[in-house]
Amino acid sequence: MAIMEFPKDMKWGAATAAFQIEGAAYKDGKGLSIWDTFSHTPGKVLNGDNGDVAIDSYHRYEEDIQLMKELGIDTYRFSVSWPRIFPAGSGEVNQKGLEYYHNFVDALLANGIEPMCTLYHWDLPQALQDKGGWDNRETVEAFADYAELMFKEFKGKIKNWITINEPWCVSFLSNFIGIHAPGNQDLQLATNISHHLMLAHGKAVTRFREAAIEGGIGYAPNVEWLEPFSNKQEDIDACNRGMGFLMEWFFDPIFKGSYPDFMVDWFEKKGVTLQIEEGDMEIISQPIDFLGINYYTGAIGRYKKDADLFDLERIDIGFEKTDFGWFIYPEGFYRVLAKIKDQYGSIPIYITENGACYNDGVENGRVHDQRRIEYLKQHLTALKRSIDYGVNIKGYLTWSLLDNFEWAEGYDKRFGIIHVDFNTLERTKKDSYYWYKQTISNGWFDMFY
Numbered sequence: 001m002a003i004m005e006f007p008k009d010m011k012w013g014a015a016t017a018a019f020q021i022e023g024a025a026y027k028d029g030k031g032l033s034i035w036d037t038f039s040h041t042p043g044k045v046l047n048g049d050n051g052d053v054a055i056d057s058y059h060r061y062e063e064d065i066q067l068m069k070e071l072g073i074d075t076y077r078f079s080v081s082w083p084r085i086f087p088a089g090s091g092e093v094n095q096k097g098l099e100y101y102h103n104f105v106d107a108l109l110a111n112g113i114e115p116m117c118t119l120y121h122w123d124l125p126q127a128l129q130d131k132g133g134w135d136n137r138e139t140v141e142a143f144a145d146y147a148e149l150m151f152k153e154f155k156g157k158i159k160n161w162i163t164i165n166e167p168w169c170v171s172f173l174s175n176f177i178g179i180h181a182p183g184n185q186d187l188q189l190a191t192n193i194s195h196h197l198m199l200a201h202g203k204a205v206t207r208f209r210e211a212a213i214e215g216g217i218g219y220a221p222n223v224e225w226l227e228p229f230s231n232k233q234e235d236i237d238a239c240n241r242g243m244g245f246l247m248e249w250f251f252d253p254i255f256k257g258s259y260p261d262f263m264v265d266w267f268e269k270k271g272v273t274l275q276i277e278e279g280d281m282e283i284i285s286q287p288i289d290f291l292g293i294n295y296y297t298g299a300i301g302r303y304k305k306d307a308d309l310f311d312l313e314r315i316d317i318g319f320e321k322t323d324f325g326w327f328i329y330p331e332g333f334y335r336v337l338a339k340i341k342d343q344y345g346s347i348p349i350y351i352t353e354n355g356a357c358y359n360d361g362v363e364n365g366r367v368h369d370q371r372r373i374e375y376l377k378q379h380l381t382a383l384k385r386s387i388d389y390g391v392n393i394k395g396y397l398t399w400s401l402l403d404n405f406e407w408a409e410g411y412d413k414r415f416g417i418i419h420v421d422f423n424t425l426e427r428t429k430k431d432s433y434y435w436y437k438q439t440i441s442n443g444w445f446d447m448f449y
């Protein structure tokens with residue numbers, strides 16, 4: 001027996017997002033989101049999958065909450081569908097949307113589960129996209145108004161708020177690489193959007209402080225670790241640029257009040273300029289209460305001219321991969337958390353997403369996802385190492401509670417500790433669910449069993 005033990009006050013949880021689980025895409029006054037539009041656009045989502053039904057959590061949340069209660073989690077991270085609250089993105093409020101989330105949050109609280117609410121998890125109201133989306137500063141104001149309404153509406157019920165989930169995915173993956181909604185491929189546009197997302201975050205924090213809401217607010221960037229293949233400066237620099245794309249670009253504005261020069265210079269060489277207006281950086285860089293970190297993977301990187309935007313090539317040195325094809329790199333989890341502490345200090349951190357895609361199916365009522373258990377053990381071990389290094393970890397929330405709509409991969413990629421039959425919508429607890437339940441109950445796990 002060799003136990004890996006965690007601080008008694010560390011919170012344990014699980015995460016999901018509205019568009020990925022709710023379904024009810026046209027019900028009770030909800031407006032269209034860009035993901036409704038994108039998923040119904042031929043060729044955008046694998047197998048032509050869409051979020052019309054998803055896993056029907058809109059109607060099944062009471063069942064799902066019982067599964068959470070049995071699991072023993074302290075906190076559950078969910079997101080609100082902005083177009084369920086403001087069908088047109090702003091203006092008239094949909095009372096049925098508010099009613100749905102009140103019923104949902106009340107059920108969480110009644111079962112002793114602390115809600116952690118993400119305001120923006122990618123489902124922008126289509127009506128705002130039709131007016132330029134995040135490239136339009138009016139969307140920034142609309143987000144601040146939506147955030148303020150939610151803060152006041154759920155005052156006393158929701159205490160932990162996340163403004164923006166994975167701003168890199170919202171800006172660059174969705175508007176430069178183009179595989180997520182709305183599917184643009186324009187680096188200047190993506191860079192404008194990245195700045196407007198930071199501004200939207202800052203304006204929401206301002207409204208949170210003005211409304212004197214009890215609790216805390218943060219955001220949830222996604223990070224990866226890129227280890228240089230050699231000590232050659234060109235390899236080190238290429239990896240720093242690749243990591244800077246996700247980390248410094250989205251951390252420095254908030255924690256340092258400016259964009260990282262090495263990235264600004266690189267973007268300028270690519271013909272891209274930042275359009276910052278007077279006062280923007282002061283709004284963006286006001287203090288936050290916690291940082292959410294989403295970590296899945298990393299890679300070994302080396303310099304290769306024009307291999308990607310940063311002259312960076314990710315190389316395969318034989319790391320095992322998940323069923324998504326991502327390298328399994330738990331050392332990278334520790335390294336990235338240590339880097340955050342070294343560069344940005346001891347801000348409280350929640351791991352708001354960590355998990356793996358494994359597509360194991362149901363066999364005689366069970367799902368033997370031992371590979372997911374191993375992934376979680378390896379990454380929780382790396383997390384404990386970061387705690388021992390002094391990283392201020394406040395909680396760990398696995399992605400995801402339930403198999404769900406994995407964006408451009410549709411229902412082909414399963415991240416849940418609970419299996420969902422996407423035809424019958426039947427939920428089946430995986431072996432990883434039972435393992436996570438025991439780990440939460442103990443506050444530790446046996447490294448060798």
Ligand SMILES: N=NNCCOCCOc1ccc(-c2cn(C[C@@H]3NC[C@@H](O)[C@H]3O)nn2)cc1
Pocket residue numbers: 017020166169173177222294296353399406407
């Ligand atoms: N970095 N450069 N990449 C170069 C080219 O990448 C091409 C593909 O890129 C990516 C990068 C990242 C992702 C991704 C998915 N999730 C999982 C969701 N997280 C939020 C929650 O909703 C989960 O469903 N997190 N991240 C997908 C594709």
